Amino acid sequence: MAVEGRHVVAVHGGAWDIPEPLWEASLTGVKLAALRAFEVMDAGGSAVDAVEAAVVLMEEDPVFDAGRGSVLTSAGTVEGCALIMSGSDLSTGAVACVSNLLNPVSLARRVMTKTPHALLSGAGADAFARSEGVQQLPVEELITEEARRQLALYRKYRTTVTSLFNTESGTVSANGDITGQPQQVAQQDKQLASPQQGHDTVGCVALDADGHVACATSTGGITNQLPGRVGDSPLVGCGGYADDAAGAVSTTGHGESLMKACLAHRVTQSLRHGLSAAAAGREALTYMLTRVGGRGGCVVVSSSGDVATPYTTARMPWAYVRDRALHWGGLVPCQHFTEALSHVSPSLRPSPQPQ
Ligand code: GLY
Numbered sequence: 001m002a003v004e005g006r007h008v009v010a011v012h013g014g015a016w017d018i019p020e021p022l023w024e025a026s027l028t029g030v031k032l033a034a035l036r037a038f039e040v041m042d043a044g045g046s047a048v049d050a051v052e053a054a055v056v057l058m059e060e061d062p063v064f065d066a067g068r069g070s071v072l073t074s075a076g077t078v079e080g081c082a083l084i085m086s087g088s089d090l091s092t093g094a095v096a097c098v099s100n101l102l103n104p105v106s107l108a109r110r111v112m113t114k115t116p117h118a119l120l121s122g123a124g125a126d127a128f129a130r131s132e133g134v135q136q137l138p139v140e141e142l143i144t145e146e147a148r149r150q151l152a153l154y155r156k157y158r159t160t161v162t163s164l165f166n167t168e169s170g171t172v173s174a175n176g177d178i179t180g181q182p183q184q185v186a187q188q189d190k191q192l193a194s195p196q197q198g199h200d201t202v203g204c205v206a207l208d209a210d211g212h213v214a215c216a217t218s219t220g221g222i223t224n225q226l227p228g229r230v231g232d233s234p235l236v237g238c239g240g241y242a243d244d245a246a247g248a249v250s251t252t253g254h255g256e257s258l259m260k261a262c263l264a265h266r267v268t269q270s271l272r273h274g275l276s277a278a279a280a281g282r283e284a285l286t287y288m289l290t291r292v293g294g295r296g297g298c299v300v301v302s303s304s305g306d307v308a309t310p311y312t313t314a315r316m317p318w319a320y321v322r323d324r325a326l327h328w329g330g331l332v333p334c335q336h337f338t339e340a341l342s343h344v345s346p347s348l349r350p351s352p353q354p355q
Helices: 020-042 047-059 104-114 122-132 145-157 161-165 255-261 263-272 277-292
Strands: 008-012 080-086 092-098 119-121 202-207 213-219 240-243 247-253 296-302 318-322 325-329 337-340
Touching: 008 020, 008 047, 008 296, 020 047, 020 202, 020 318, 020 325, 047 080, 047 104, 047 202, 047 213, 047 247, 080 104, 080 240, 092 104, 092 122, 104 119, 104 122, 104 213, 119 122, 202 240, 202 247, 202 296, 213 240, 213 247, 240 263, 247 255, 247 263, 247 277, 255 263, 255 277, 263 277, 263 296, 277 296, 296 318
Parallel strands: 092 119
Antiparallel strands: 008 202, 008 318, 080 092, 080 213, 202 213, 240 247, 247 296, 318 325, 325 337
């Protein structure tokens, strides 16, 4: 049964040590995406419509590692991955290693609704995009100067994906806004720590007025990854999970660790067993940190509308809308701002969606 005003949305812009020059743009990006998703549901859209709309907006924002702004493989190519899942029937669609899409999440949705499959990859996914008329761009239009600069830096210092993302064990604070210890990186990696090291993944979860949940996640992966690498983001249960009986989760962080921990599914299982969204997220991230030394974050919404945005990296820009208020933070420990939707600046209002 639809419940007026019940819908909730939460968005992340990637768990990583976002450098200060990108803070404002990252927060603006997640706030815009959360507001867009909320407006979609306000207009009667479903949770699936909402999470797709939010992720599309972030894929088009070059500040994030997804769509335009994706980081580059060791071959200098873009390989986008995305997942979308509906909690009403557990239907899921995903794409991996797509080469020239601005909006991989929209192709993932087509995989979910128009094929009998759950995941298409590489040339097959690109061909499916062509057959569906999904907009394909010259890859140059997806690559930013920052992505090129990061690849050059990573090559210079021969930094591996593992050494950048995996860390020694640390602590996790007790509240829902977990902030981990600073990355403990090798000396060569410290030189990468400024000013703009890699960012990671975007995602959204939503609960609509009919009580359905959904998640969507999209990423360009990790700078200097081998061509063909698939991280957690397009894998159901790792990059996201949605089940009306529990809630929805979208994850971010070190893909290989998230895969080992099946982080998103672990969170929803905890929700099923009665944990709060904050406790469920914290438990899973603590497990991943202590078990495999991996850091990351997630946004969580339970089927009752409980929200959490925990992370164990230095930062993870997040925003959510609930009870007609916009909440945001994630750049400094325990940061949490709130503003009534009626007071949100018009400049933060997303421009009208194309019909
Ligand atoms: N979390 C994104 C990736 O590891 O590819």
